[in-house]
Amino acid sequence: MSSEKFILLGTEIKKGKGAVLELEVAKLHTRNSLKVPVIVERGKKDGPVLLLLGGVHGDESNGVAIVRDIIRKKYHKPKKGTVICIPIFNMFGYLNLSRAFPDGRDLNRIFPGNKGGSLASQFAYKSTKEIAPLVDYVLDFHTGGSDRSNFPNIRCNFKEEREVALAKAFNAPFMMHSTYIHHSIRETIHKMGKPIILFEGGKSLSLDKDVIECGVNGALNVMKYLNMQEGDLNSSQKPILIQKSKWLRAPYSGIFEAMISNGEYVTKKTLIGRVSDPFGEFEKKIYAPFDCHIFGLNTAPNVYKGDALFHVSVNK
Known part of the structure; x- marks a missing residue:
């Protein structure tokens, strides 16, 4: 839950206020720093801390667009609690229209990272240490890789009650049982005792209006379920469960x-x-x-x- 004093990346976010922060990835050959924007908004009342994560793979454009639209529609401004938005987590991959980091590593297979490891591993370590401990819930937005297109679905571990509750609230067309992949963000967050669900929709290097809308509405549903936003959940469909x-x-x-x-x-x-x-x-x-x-x-x-x-x- 949000404490009286909420400090993220060295900056205190007061109740009812927001900030655009930066998570440094690395120094470039040009001496410039490559930084990941982190948009945070804190409600006037205490509540959960929710992380909305897009672009873990740099070529997964739908996830980036979902978090962007959540910000554009002001849904990231909670009545209670705190919302942290990272539209582009893998900035290197996004700039290069590539799934991986420049060192060829899949960022989502190297968590929780290593302070003295590869570039991707160092970034994973930094985000694990500086952001993950502050969050209570995580929504991670992905798309199909290569030429594979995913119909909108939410993935969680059916054995974890809190994840199932979040997934049901999200209300995607399909809800799929998924175990934790070794060294993934999901596994790392799970080991920290925090619920995380993963949304899949569309394919890489492509924008799909219906997928983006599903992701945005699902995130808003989760915020309503957590009492971070007001209003009734949109439950126009019943998710098809895939064990x-x-x-x-x-x-x-x-x-x-x-x-x-x-x-x-x-x-x-x-x-x-x-x-x-x-x-x-x-x-x-x-x-x-x-x-x-x-x-x-x-x-x-x-x-x-x-x-x-x-x-x-x-x-x-």
Whole structure:
């Protein structure tokens, strides 16, 4: 909970006030410093501290746009508690339109970091020490990597009651059980005893209006659930729970065409896609192996045998 004195990155944020702070990443060859803007707003009353995190991977534009729109709509100004917004966490990757840090590391596979490690590891260490201890809840916004597009879904550990409660309040179309990946931000925050949920929507280097709107509304729902904002939760839909999932992979190399839309429910033996060669000599159809929801879709025009094509729910 917000204390009487809230100090972030060396700056005291008084009740009812806000600030734009900077988290230094590194010195560049030009002697300039590369810094990550941190926008913080504190309500007039005490309450939880919520971190809204975008751009952990620099090419995941939807997450950046979601946090931007939350700020643009003034939703980050809470009635109670404190909201910390970091629209672009991986500034190097964002500037380079790249998923990774300049040292080639995936920032989300190197937490909690090391003070004397690689550049990415040092940045992870700094954020873990200077920001993470002050927060109570975290919303982490992501998109599909490469050519894979994710239908809006929220991911949490179904065994963690507080995470499940946040995920239900978020109210995305799909709610997926997800364990903690080693050295990820989720694992680090979880080990600190703080609930964190992860939103997935759209694909990298692409903006999707519906995905962004879902992320913004979900974050506002969470703030209302935590009594940081006033009003009723938007619960126009009931999330579809996915306990287990798998990727259906390409049985052949060739031109890939999906025959269904992302987010659809299909029954066993439904034609969902086809792979053909560029010369018109063969065409192989892909059928649903069982009844399932499709919430991840490969959008690449050409695929190799074994490439992930459809992310689907698996009934136990």
